[in-house]
Amino acid sequence: MSKTKISATELLELINSDKQPVMIDVREKIEYHTYNIGGINVPLAQLADYIEDADHNKNDEIVVVCKAGLRSRTAQVLLQQQGYTNVMNLTGGLIAIQKINNSL
Template sequence: MSNAFNLQQKRPKTMLWLLGLSVLLMMFSALAMAADQDPKVTWQKIEAGALVVDVRTPGEFAQGHLPNAINIPYEQINTEFANKQIAKDRSVVVYCRSGNRSGIANQMLVSEGYTNVYNGGGYQMLMSKQH
């Protein structure tokens, strides 16, 4: 009887601990996806010859995009990079409307072994900070 009682006492503490851990992991994941996004660094990378990839929809891309950008919607990023045989160490800047989709694309590329990918953030922000 005492073992069952001890398990019942420990279960709420374990559940709270797991919930707290889950919240922390989600926060770190969101921070990782929002990482980078410094317009100054983005423009330096672009000026140094980085491949510029707009990961928005073709319709958004048609309404305006960064100079020399190519359009690869974020859902297709890994497939298209493989099809285009883009080197895993190539300097790449990804951007979208707000930085969220480019954060996802960034993580997708890193998970495939790309080592020099930068989340440039949002299009409007980059255009307003262009030098």
């Protein structure tokens, strides 16, 4: 069974390694453009359409992110319902990432 959650620290380590996960940021475009850590911006309301057209492998490592981890949890469930087997939700969302970055 794959992990279903990833901590901010673990995600930052992944981003800085050579094992880049597919990252989907499910916040609205204005939020994404205000602050993001990369990845594809697909607002939650558009995720179902995106999934249909996406060419991701169902076993790809996918990390879903949002501000606090609630919308991304919903996105995780949607992706899992579509057969994606390796979807992780960023625990604490981008707020957790910002806390780490602010403490550096």
